[in-house]
Amino acid sequence: MTTIGLIGSGNIGSTVARLAVDAGYDVVLSNSRGPETLADLVRALGPRARAATAAEAAGAADLAVVTVPLKNYRQVPVEPLRGTVVIDTNNYYPDRDGHIDELDDESTTTSELLQAHLPESLVVKGFNNIYVDHLAALPRPSGDPDRSALVIAGDDADAKQTVVRFFDAIGYDALDAGALSEGWRFQRDTAAYVTPYAVPGTTYPDWTARPTGPEVLQDALAAAQRYRDM
Ligand SMILES: NC(=O)c1ccc[n+]([C@@H]2O[C@H](COP(=O)([O-])OP(=O)(O)OC[C@H]3O[C@@H](n4cnc5c(N)ncnc54)[C@H](OP(=O)(O)O)[C@@H]3O)[C@@H](O)[C@H]2O)c1
Numbered sequence: 001m002t003t004i005g006l007i008g009s010g011n012i013g014s015t016v017a018r019l020a021v022d023a024g025y026d027v028v029l030s031n032s033r034g035p036e037t038l039a040d041l042v043r044a045l046g047p048r049a050r051a052a053t054a055a056e057a058a059g060a061a062d063l064a065v066v067t068v069p070l071k072n073y074r075q076v077p078v079e080p081l082r083g084t085v086v087i088d089t090n091n092y093y094p095d096r097d098g099h100i101d102e103l104d105d106e107s108t109t110t111s112e113l114l115q116a117h118l119p120e121s122l123v124v125k126g127f128n129n130i131y132v133d134h135l136a137a138l139p140r141p142s143g144d145p146d147r148s149a150l151v152i153a154g155d156d157a158d159a160k161q162t163v164v165r166f167f168d169a170i171g172y173d174a175l176d177a178g179a180l181s182e183g184w185r186f187q188r189d190t191a192a193y194v195t196p197y198a199v200p201g202t203t204y205p206d207w208t209a210r211p212t213g214p215e216v217l218q219d220a221l222a223a224a225q226r227y228r229d230m
Pocket residue numbers: 007008009010011012013030031032033034054067068069070072075076089090091092127128129130131132133
């Protein structure tokens with residue numbers, strides 16, 4: 001596996017691209033405005049990076065990352081992602097995304113919505129519960145006592161293993177929260193969402209990154225509450 005295809009190249013997309021390039025992957029970046037608007041980012045990332053349309057990035061991907069505002073998830077190209085493992089970073093912010101009834105009534109989860117949109121892709125929820133600057137700051141080599149873990153959820157064991165190997169290559173351990181339907185346990189405003197990776201008492205924009213291993217995250221997942229119970 002050599003090429004990471006990014007659908008969305010903003011805060012998270014560009015950061016994942018940087019981590020992937022540093023780990024020796026090729027990356028194909030895309031956004032909504034067109035590849036020419038990504039020229040500066042491609043230049044900064046170097047010869048392993050190029051920009052393309054979203055459909056081209058999807059088609060080139062051995063592993064894809066969908067990292068767009070959730071309201072645009074239906075615009076993610078379907079056909080070129082058939083059979084591809086897709087990491088879904090997206091979170092639901094009604095103020096940004098508008099209201100989505102199935103999420104408001106908690107009858108589904110964000111990643112299950114993306115999976116329904118991409119029925120022949122293998123969606124794995126990941127990268128959604130860490131703030132972008134912390135994602136950039138916390139990679140450590142395998143075995144480092146300060147290595148952090150990222151939480152995943154997904155329905156396909158092989159797809160999850162693909163993501164675990166990618167995380168390992170870019171400097172993170174993985175903690176498996178279970179099936180895609182368990183993704184609510186690390187969705188926005190849960191105990192596992194962003195704060196475990198921050199030094200307590202620090203706040204944005206001086207929100208200091210804190211290495212966070214799987215035990216802390218496991219406890220947070222166990223303490224997760226549904227929105228209706230918050
Ligand atoms: N920021 C964080 O710390 C963080 C952490 C974890 C998860 N997340 C979640 O991850 C997702 C991305 O967050 P972000 O902060 O990276 O957002 P962002 O900085 O606003 O970037 C969004 C990217 O998606 C692109 N995009 C929008 N619609 C698209 C489409 N139809 N096809 C292809 N690309 C499209 C945008 O391109 P244009 O600029 O050309 O429109 C932009 O490159 C969100 O769901 C967010 O909630 C964010």
